[in-house]
Amino acid sequence: MAGSVERSSLPERLQRREEERQRGVEKKRQEKDGQAVQEEKSGYFSSSFGLERAAIEEVLEDAGVGAEVLDEVSGRVQRLQKLLNDSMMFLVSYDIRQAQDHITRLQAALETRREQLQPKKKFAFKTRKKETTTAAAAASTDPPPVIRPKEMSAQPAAQCGLQGLSGQLLFMGSEEIQQKDVQLSQLRDCTITLPGSPATLHMRDLSGCKVLCGPVASSVFVDHCTDCLFTFPCQQLRTHSTKDSRFYLHVTSRAIIEDCSGLLFAPFTWTYPNIQQDYELAGLEQSRSNWDQVDDFNWLLTDVKSPNWNIIPEEERITHWN
Numbered sequence: 001m002a003g004s005v006e007r008s009s010l011p012e013r014l015q016r017r018e019e020e021r022q023r024g025v026e027k028k029r030q031e032k033d034g035q036a037v038q039e040e041k042s043g044y045f046s047s048s049f050g051l052e053r054a055a056i057e058e059v060l061e062d063a064g065v066g067a068e069v070l071d072e073v074s075g076r077v078q079r080l081q082k083l084l085n086d087s088m089m090f091l092v093s094y095d096i097r098q099a100q101d102h103i104t105r106l107q108a109a110l111e112t113r114r115e116q117l118q119p120k121k122k123f124a125f126k127t128r129k130k131e132t133t134t135a136a137a138a139a140s141t142d143p144p145p146v147i148r149p150k151e152m153s154a155q156p157a158a159q160c161g162l163q164g165l166s167g168q169l170l171f172m173g174s175e176e177i178q179q180k181d182v183q184l185s186q187l188r189d190c191t192i193t194l195p196g197s198p199a200t201l202h203m204r205d206l207s208g209c210k211v212l213c214g215p216v217a218s219s220v221f222v223d224h225c226t227d228c229l230f231t232f233p234c235q236q237l238r239t240h241s242t243k244d245s246r247f248y249l250h251v252t253s254r255a256i257i258e259d260c261s262g263l264l265f266a267p268f269t270w271t272y273p274n275i276q277q278d279y280e281l282a283g284l285e286q287s288r289s290n291w292d293q294v295d296d297f298n299w300l301l302t303d304v305k306s307p308n309w310n311i312i313p314e315e316e317r318i319t320h321w322n
Contacts (some may be wrong), residue, residue, distance in 0.1 A: 045087045052080055053102055060109045078108050078218040083238045085253035197278040212270050215282035231270045233284050249291040258297040265313040267291050270321050
């Protein structure tokens with residue numbers, strides 16, 4: 001009787017083994033198909049990115065281009081950045097870094113051409129009288145005045161910006177920054193409020209500053225900043241040589257850091273009137289944020305998190321910004 005039961009169960013065991021084998025075959029087939037699709041997407045990206053990059057370089061090498069053409073090139077560079085941001089999920093780290101380096105060089109070349117068109121512009125107060133008045137206000141015991149950017153001329157590399165101030169409350173409205181390249185540099189212990197939607201935001205050599213910015217249409221670049229607080233939504237964040245700073249972030253790709261330490265991240269929570277319209281203008285998806293997905297180019301281990309960044313505990317996060 002026992003032998004009969006054993007013989008009857010043999011086909012069942014064989015059937016289960018066959019089903020397991022079939023599942024294994026199907027899994028391998030799906031993995032192979034997925035790899036093929038990924039390689040196909042990667043190939044399409046490389047081809048599209050390379051062709052557009054070469055076309056932009058050709059335009060920038062033309063000595064006769066004017067300001068209108070450079071504005072068009074700026075838009076093309078932004079679209080190239082968006083192509084990279086949207087492709088990061090199937091690109092390897094090396095390809096991402098190479099593409100980002102190409103974009104950075106294009107942006108530098110674009111800024112150089114703009115500087116050549118406006119060689120005499122510098123960050124400065126328009127008159128010595130204004131400079132004296134501002135210095136006296138900063139030295140008083142009263143709250144620091146709000147400095148409007150119209151008192152300053154923009155750096156040649158950017159379309160608007162602020163530079164070289166200490167201990168000030170600084171403000172640029174949406175009509176001044178909308179769809180423009182904004183640059184903040186050499187600021188100390190300042191609070192900078194930027195309600196609006198810039199095309200790009202460049203921040204360099206900031207110390208002890210607080211920067212609140214609306215949705216940025218493409219990239220935010222942070223370079224050589226220390227002990228700062230940043231809050232903004234963007235397509236992509238690239239942070240270099242920055243330490244001991246906090247980011248309240250909405251980013252639709254993955255944040256990238258390099259040569260950084262002591263960085264802390266939390267979700268974007270700042271708001272202001274008309275921010276929804278600025279999200280739409282910037283083309284950012286509010287439902288998609290990778291604020292806690294950070295790639296450290298100095299950290300090569302894939303199974304161990306980088307020690308150069310961390311998440312701000314919920315109980316320590318800022319919820320009210322006034």
